[in-house]
Amino acid sequence: MEQTLQVVASPLADVAPLVDVLTEASTSALLSTPSSKGYLSHLTTLPLGELNQEPIALQTQSHHLTSSLTSFTHTSYPTFISLHKTTTSFASSIDALTSSLNGLLTISLPTLEDSTGIWKDRTEAVLRERGKARVVLEQHEKIRDLLDIPVLIDTCVRNGYFGEALSLANHVTSLVHRADGTKDKPPPAILTSVLAEVQHSITQMHLSLLATLYEPNRKLPALWKAVNFLRKMDAFSGEPTSSSLASLLRPRSTSLSARTDASSRTRPPNPSSEEQLALAFLIGREVCLKSTLEATGRDIQRLVNQVSSGQGDSDVDKANDAGKAQSKGKTKGKVKELEERDKEDLARYLKKYIDAWREGVYDVVTQYATIFLERSPTHSDAATSTDNDDALLSRLHTLLRTYSTRALSTHLLTILKPSLPLLTLPHLPSLLTQLNYCSTAFSRLGLDFRCILTSGGGLFSTSILAIVKRDLETATEKWEVRVEKAHGAAIKSSARITSASSSRKAVSPAEMPSKWLVTSSSVDSPPLPPSKRASGTAGPAHIPPQLLASYPPLAQLTNAVLGVLNGLRLVVPRSNDTFDGTSKSEDASLSAEGVCSLLKMLDDIILDHGSSKLLTYLQFVVKSLQAEEPEAGSERKRLREREERIVVAVGRAFFEVFAAFVRRALVEGVYGYELERVEKGGWKVRGGPSEEWIERVWLENRKTFEKLIKDMYGEEEEEEEDEDEEDEEDEDDEDDESE
Structure with a gap:
């Protein structure tokens, strides 16, 4: 049997298993279960006899199970009924639970999540505010x-x-x-x-x-x-x-800062903060100085503007009528003179202004020096601070010098230049002393401006020349007006003479010399100078010759000139040295320049213009006397001779006494120089030949007057003049021997 099985098993070794055959042939799902597959596999292992008996055994077991199940069902049907109900109830519960869970997942939970988010947002703001409030309360x-x-x-x-x-x-x-x-x-x-x-x-x-x-x-x-x-x-x-x-x-910007740094590297260096601070200090104190000087400066400018407006008015008046004069503030040439009260006010305002300027500028300079120049060096590295501090200190010194110069030129000189020429000479000494004191005080600070005041061409030198010129022009104008008054009526009378009048009636001046040129006690015998040379040089230089008292108009002109020279004596330096034009002293140079300029001014204004007017009048008088009829009586002849004697006496008194005296009074009386040395050495100061410098119109007028006398007296006068010249030569020889 065992051999047969072995024989049978041998050819079926390569046949597919029964489970696979049945599974492929049947469409039932029962054969695919694990238990079915296990049972089919068991069948393949059974022998054929057992395999044939297997259906019977299966049927027997089926009947047995059916009867057992029927018995069990009969005996336990309440349990099955209860189990069925329980199972049905459990299935419905499971379905309800499933639907509840689905609703919870799809509806409730998202809603809860949204509500939770909203609550969180609301509570976060509240909590944040509460936190801030808590922090604020704590801090x-x-x-x-x-x-x-x-x-x-x-x-x-x-x-x-x-x-x-x-x-x-x-x-x-x-x-x-x-x-x-x-x-x-x-x-x-x-x-x-x-x-x-x-x-x-x-x-x-x-x-x-x-x-x-x-x-x-x-x-x-x-x-x-x-x-x-x-x-x-x-x-x-x-x-x-x-x-x-x-x-x-400001919000930070890297690119902006980078551009700023780049631009700062390419920008040229600016002044340091210390320099700008010093400049701000000077500007502020400058404003205070202006406010301090404003009131007094306005008063001074008001008086100066009166002269300026008067000058404009005088030009219009001259264009309309050259012969009219103003009743107030009469014009002299191109300058309108202030009244005496206004001059006193102007001098007082200038003194007040100079004091205010001195105090204000001195305070500014000392404050600046103390604050900026005397403080300790800046806090920096010792290796680099020395050079920077020296350069900064130099620039600060330069700034102070610039301000000092500007304060002098802007506030002081601009006020003094137009104001000083409007004063009189007696007002200048006190102002000059005040300014010299001011300059001495400022010299300790490096601002000595005395050279601007008194040097050649300086402020006071120019003002003195302007004042002297104005006063001399005033005196000359009065002299000319008086001469024209005596001479001017003749011009009007000549216009009334018709060409039809064939009579030889002469045209006479309005006033003959005997009426106004000499005193009544000296009409018949007018005093004459003893000699042409010694008449004006005898006696002290500051005392006028007594001879001039016999000629009232000349005496008035002399007094006017002496008044100018007396005022000049107070403001010019008097030198005891000899005049040679080579002195190195500042005062000596100033005296030399001043005496030369003033002597030329005296010759031009007083002697040239005055002698021209007088010579014209005397020539007209002589012409009118010579034009009289020769058949006149003895009385008329005596009067004519008297007028001729007065003409000669007045002319000689002017040219020989007055001219020489006023020139000596200026050179010797005021400056202390010798007139002869000034005339010889003046070219060294003025830079020109002495012959050209001493050439004057009044000398030509003197020669014309001498020629007039010669023509009037003829040979007799020439003989007398020759004798006088011989006497003068003898006197010169005696003087030379005595020297």
Whole structure:
């Protein structure tokens, strides 16, 4: 049996298993279950006999199971009924649970999640506000102190506690830098607000300190304090304190800062903050100086403008009618003279103005020197500070010199130049003394301006020449008016003479010389100078010859000239040295230049113009006397001879006595030089030949007068003149021997 099985098994070794055959042939799903596959595999292992008995065994087991199940069902049907109900109830419960879970996942949970998010958002804002409120409550004292800082700074600025104000501002700046942890985040809002208020307060402090520099009557301590705090604020640098505070309020931009740095590297260097601060100081004190000088300067300018307006009016009046004169402020040439009261007021205003200018400028210069030139060097490295400090100090000195020169030229010289020529000579000595004292005081500060006052062509030299010229023109004008009055009626009478009148009636002057040129006691025998040469040189240079008293018009002209010279004596330096034009002394040079200019002015105005008018009158008188009829009686002849004697006496008194005396009075009486040496050495001072310098019109008029006398008296006069010349030569020889 075993051999048969072995024989049978051998050919079926390569046949597919029964399970696979049945599975492929059947479409039932029962054969695919694991239990079916296991049972089919078991069948293949059974022998054929057992395999044939297998259906019977299966059927028997099926009947047995059916009967057992029927019995069990019969006996346990309540259990099955209960199990069925329970199973049905459990299935429905599972379905309800499934639907509940589906609703929870799809509806309830998303709604809960949304509600939770909304609640979180609402509670976060509340919690944040509560957190802020808690922080504010915890930091209440510090926040209150921070908010009080701008008020404290304002109070400190108003009360002058500038150091405390700067300390508070620096404290706020440090708080901002501490709170500003990240560079891309702006400072907190409260710090931004406080910074804005602090910046405004510091700006007000800056303006208050600058306003201190513009306040008049501020002394050195207050100005020192203001300048020092402006230095601490670095108010005139590229980034002052207020700007640095403002920079914290602006958003940061890397590209902008880079462009700013690049532009700052290419920009030319600006003046240092110390120079700008010094310039601001000088500007502020300059405004105060102007306000101090304004009132007095306005009064001076008012009087000067009167002269200017009068000059314009005089030009119009001259164009309309050259013969009319103003009743008030009479014009002399191109200058209108002030009244005596106005001159006194002008001199008083000038003294007051000079004192105010001296005090104001001296205060500014000393304050500037103390604040900017005498302070300690700037705080910097020792290796580089020396050169920088020296350069800065040099520029500050230059700024002071520039201001001093400007203050002198702008405030003082511009007032003195138009004002001094309007005064009289007695007013000048006190002003010159006052200005010399002022210059001496300023010389300690390096501002000695005496050379501008008294040197050749200086302020007072020019003013003295202008005043002397004006006074001499006034005296000459009065003389000419008097001569024209005696001569002028003849011009009118000549117009009334018709060509039809064939009579030889002469045209006579309005006044003959005997009526006005000599005193009544000297009409018949007018006094004559003893000699042509010694008449004007005898006696002291400051005492006029007694002979001139016999000629009232000449005496008046002499008194007018002496009045000018007496005033001149007070303002010019008198020299005891000999005049040779080679002295190196400033006063001697000034005297030499002054005496030469004034002598030329005296010759031009008094002698040239005065002698021309007098010579014209005398020529007309002689012509009228010679034109009289020769058949006139003895009385008429006696009167004519008397007039001729007066003509000769007046002419000789003018040319020989008056001219020589006034020239000696100027050169010897005022300056102390010898007239002869001045005439010989004047060319060394003036730079020209002496012959050209001493040539004058009045000398030509003198020669014309001598020729007139010769024509009038003929040979007799020539013989007398020859005798006089011989006497003069003898006197000269005697003088030479005595010398």
